[in-house]
Amino acid sequence: MNHEAPMWEDAFGIPWLDFNLSNLLMMFVASLIVFILGVAATRNMQRAPKGFQNFMEWLIDFIKGIIGSNMDWRTGRLFLPLGLTLFAYIFVSNMLGVVTNGVVGHDLWWKSPTADPGITLTLAVMVVVLTHYYGVKLRGGKEYRKGFVRPLPFLLPFKILEEFSNTLTLGLRLYGNIYAGEILITLLVGIASSSVLGFLGATIPMVAWMGFSTFIGFIQAFIFVMLTMVYMSHKVSEDH
Amino acid sequence: MQGITSNLSLGASGFALGDMMVQLAFFIILLVLLKKFAWGPLMTMMKDREDYIANEIETAEKSREEAAMQQREAAEELKKTRADAQSIIEDARKIASQQERDIVESARNEAERIKVSARQEIEQERDKAVQVLKDQVASMSVMIASKVIEKELSEKDQQELINQYINEAGEER
Numbered sequence: 540m541n542h543e544a545p546m547w548e549d550a551f552g553i554p555w556l557d558f559n560l561s562n563l564l565m566m567f568v569a570s571l572i573v574f575i576l577g578v579a580a581t582r583n584m585q586r587a588p589k590g591f592q593n594f595m596e597w598l599i600d601f602i603k604g605i606i607g608s609n610m611d612w613r614t615g616r617l618f619l620p621l622g623l624t625l626f627a628y629i630f631v632s633n634m635l636g637v638v639t640n641g642v643v644g645h646d647l648w649w650k651s652p653t654a655d656p657g658i659t660l661t662l663a664v665m666v667v668v669l670t671h672y673y674g675v676k677l678r679g680g681k682e683y684r685k686g687f688v689r690p691l692p693f694l695l696p697f698k699i700l701e702e703f704s705n706t707l708t709l710g711l712r713l714y715g716n717i718y719a720g721e722i723l724i725t726l727l728v729g730i731a732s733s734s735v736l737g738f739l740g741a742t743i744p745m746v747a748w749m750g751f752s753t754f755i756g757f758i759q760a761f762i763f764v765m766l767t768m769v770y771m772s773h774k775v776s777e778d779h
Numbered sequence: 780m781q782g783i784t785s786n787l788s789l790g791a792s793g794f795a796l797g798d799m800m801v802q803l804a805f806f807i808i809l810l811v812l813l814k815k816f817a818w819g820p821l822m823t824m825m826k827d828r829e830d831y832i833a834n835e836i837e838t839a840e841k842s843r844e845e846a847a848m849q850q851r852e853a854a855e856e857l858k859k860t861r862a863d864a865q866s867i868i869e870d871a872r873k874i875a876s877q878q879e880r881d882i883v884e885s886a887r888n889e890a891e892r893i894k895v896s897a898r899q900e901i902e903q904e905r906d907k908a909v910q911v912l913k914d915q916v917a918s919m920s921v922m923i924a925s926k927v928i929e930k931e932l933s934e935k936d937q938q939e940l941i942n943q944y945i946n947e948a949g950e951e952r
Contacts, residue, residue, distance in 0.1 A: 546795070558797035566802055570809045577817030584824045586831060595821055619822070620814040628809060652802075661799040662806065 545648060565652040569632045577627065602626060605765050609772040614677060618771055621669070625662070626764045629653060629713065633756030636721045637749055653759075654718040656711060663710030666767045667702060674774030686774065709766055716759050720752040917941045 545560040580595040588596055602622040606615040636651025652658050674683045687698045727748060731741035921937045 556797050557795040558801070559795045562795070562798045563801055566798075566805045570805050574809060574812055574816075577813045581817045581821045581824075584820060586824070586828050588828075592821075595817075596825060599818070599821060599825065620810060620818045623818055624806070624810045624813050627813075628806065655798065657794045657796075657798045658802045660794075661802045665803060665806065 559655065559657075561648045561650065562652055562655055562658060564648060565632070565635060565650060566658070569628060569635060569652055572631050572635075573624070573627045576631075598626070599623065602764065605761070606768050609765075609768040610776050614775055615768075615772075617673070618768065622764050622768060625666075625767060626760050629662070629763050630756060630760035633717055633759060634753065636717060637724070637752040637756060650721060651717050653713055654721045656714045656718075659714040659717075660706070660710035662713075662763075663706045666709065667706045667770065670767075670770045670774045671702075673771065677775045678777075683774070705766075705770055709763065709770075713759050713763055716755050720748075720755055723748055724752065913942075913945065916945065 546557060577595070580591045584592055599619070602619060603612075603615075606612070606618055606622055609615070632651050632653040634651075635649070636654055671683075674686065678686075688695050724745070727741045727745045730737040731745060732738070917938055920941050921934060924937065
């Protein structure tokens with residue numbers, strides 16, 4: 540029952556370069572699923588939308604709503620593909636771990652890629668770096684620097700600290716939620732597979748928890764995109 | 780408790796720098812691909828539909844206005860036509876009554892004329908009859924007188940005598 544990660548340490552003989560092969564696999568699977576869904580939904584597009592196209596358009600409107608609640612649409616339009624991709628990727632990643640966890644030997648191969656802090660923090664860092672990039676690009680370096688001493692100059696250290704805490708909380712919130720969900724699912728599976736009584740006892744909590752995890756997966760993807768847009772609007776909007 | 784604690788190490792690997800780089804690369808590739816193949820076409824389509832709907836609404840609005848205008852025109856036309864018909868009927872009625880009066884007038888004149896000529900004819904006939912009667916009576920009375928009186932009397936004297944009688948008789952009447 541002791542699940543290890545299938546690590547490939549010191550890859551290519553480089554001492555600091557480690558790969559978690561399970562993460563690589565799951566990142567690839569999640570990306571592939573999102574890509575296939577996205578392409579499948581947009582083949583055969585019609586002006587009067589049908590079926591899957593309807594769902595995708597609902598998704599676009601949903602992300603539009605998130606962006607629209609944070610900044611005006613003229614600048615927000617720029618971030619629609621980012622928001623959509625983030626949401627789809629994170630949601631699919633979360634779901635991958637809810638549906639099933641796959642263990643080969645003692646190595647855990649199939650899980651949510653978002654149940655790894657490194658990956659969620661990578662996404663978070665990417666988002667925060669993007670906010671700074673767009674902050675400079677859309678408002679100019681001077682306005683961007685001024686943003687750190689607004690409304691009062693002595694807030695500068697807090698503002699700088701905020702950038703790091705934002706990154707950390709954004710990444711770790713997602714990781715924590717999904718990881719906790721996976722642990723509980725693993726425990727329930729462990730109980731269910733230990734004995735007949737355990738199976739009977741664990742079935743109902745298992746179903747309930749999987750439902751809840753699905754909900755959590757959706758909510759966390761939503762929160763991630765929402766906070767991305769909040770941070771983005773702090774940097775690119777004029778009224779902050 | 781042993782099982783739970785061992786499970787808590789579930790796939791935990793610490794930070795693997797390779798993962799992070801791969802994740803970043805994957806995400807950027809996914810973003811670019813999706814933008815090109817999914818979001819782009821989808822958003823183009825949605826924009827297209829928006830334009831289409833706006834266009835349709837505009838067209839509908841225009842045709843509705845047009846229809847209303849045409850209806851107004853038709854109503855006006857109808858009203859005009861009705862007035863025209865009314866005036867035509869009115870004219871016809873006027874003309875008819877005029878004609879009626881003319882016809883009656885001319886009939887009356889004609890009748891009057893016929894009456895006058897009839898009267899003249901009657902007069903003539905009567906004069907003629909009187910003349911004939913006079914002649915006959917004259918000759919008859921001559922004959923009678925010559926037979927009865929046997930008195931030689933010239934026809935001229937006789938005629939004079941008869942005329943006198945007849946005139947007397949006419950006055951007596």
